Amino acid sequence: MANSPSGDSVTDRIVRVLETFTPTRTVQTAAEIGRRAGLPSSTAHRVVGDLVDAGLLDRDGEGRLSVGLRLWELATRSSHALRVRQAAMPAMERVQARVREHTQLAILEQDEALFLERLSDSQAGANVTRIAGRLPLHATSSGLVLLAFADSEVQERVLARPLRPMTAQTPTDAGVVRRKLAEVRALGHVIAKGYIDEVSTGVAVPVRDRASGATAALSVVLPRDAATGLALEELHRAAREIEAALV
Known part of the structure; x- marks a missing residue:
């Protein structure tokens, strides 16, 4: 379901955020994620916050973000x-x-x-x-x-x-x-x-x-x-x- 002015869905935005992580880019700030995902700053911070709360992203003491262990755990079940x-x-x-x-x-x-x-x-x-x-x-x-x-x-x-x-x-x-x-x-x-x-x-x-x-x-x-x-x-x-x- 589309629920943004641009027509992209919540799932679209989550996928775009997660796809900003690569084998060589494992740690990012929320601002960097937003820029690479093509999302407004407020949207990026909201999506990132939800993913951190769900354990799909981890935030370190300096506010930098990385892929969370829960995402790895879910991906490897019945894989x-x-x-x-x-x-x-x-x-x-x-x-x-x-x-x-x-x-x-x-x-x-x-x-x-x-x-x-x-x-x-x-x-x-x-x-x-x-x-x-x-x-x-x-x-x-x-x-x-x-x-x-x-x-x-x-x-x-x-x-x-x-x-x-x-x-x-x-x-x-x-x-x-x-x-x-x-x-x-x-x-x-x-x-x-x-x-x-x-x-x-x-x-x-x-x-x-x-x-x-x-x-x-x-x-x-x-x-x-x-x-x-x-x-x-x-x-x-x-x-x-x-x-x-x-x-």
Whole structure:
């Protein structure tokens, strides 16, 4: 129900407030939240106050705000994403112990790759991924796997949009991406050299579901010129273990 002059609902305003928090912006003032959410100051302070009272936001001694533990608690109850992460962790740890770079788990969420977990070695190379962070589907190894096994409707929607280059190697032509997706389906994996970061190579495989789609993508990020054979072998083995655990 719309109940503001601008026509947005209470739910709209709450969502806009919560979306101002990101993996790199975890603490804000009410004024900063209002500005980023596009809300009048009085509205922002009222919404923030209600969320603090409900335990969905926390306020520290200096008045700064962060996401509250109650929001995390509610989000993880009966969460499909949490179940996938829990099922994947033993296999991911085995991959990480062998490859010793970055091992990641992602799911398809609102036409982006949402990363549920990342395990990293202290000596591992560059990696832009963050837990609970999102990356574009066409520019990441995990994203290409998720897109390759997604419904045709999702594929068409993503490919109809401008595909932003992250590096000079990022595929941005829809025809090129379509051919890459067909290759991923045929091979059962993808190797993306320099797509998201010039110095890195992403290697990913699908965690398949019963409907021939992908529940998740399991990936390893390697230095750009590193051999990929061991990573692929370990990822395929781990994906089968995760699929069995999710049955």
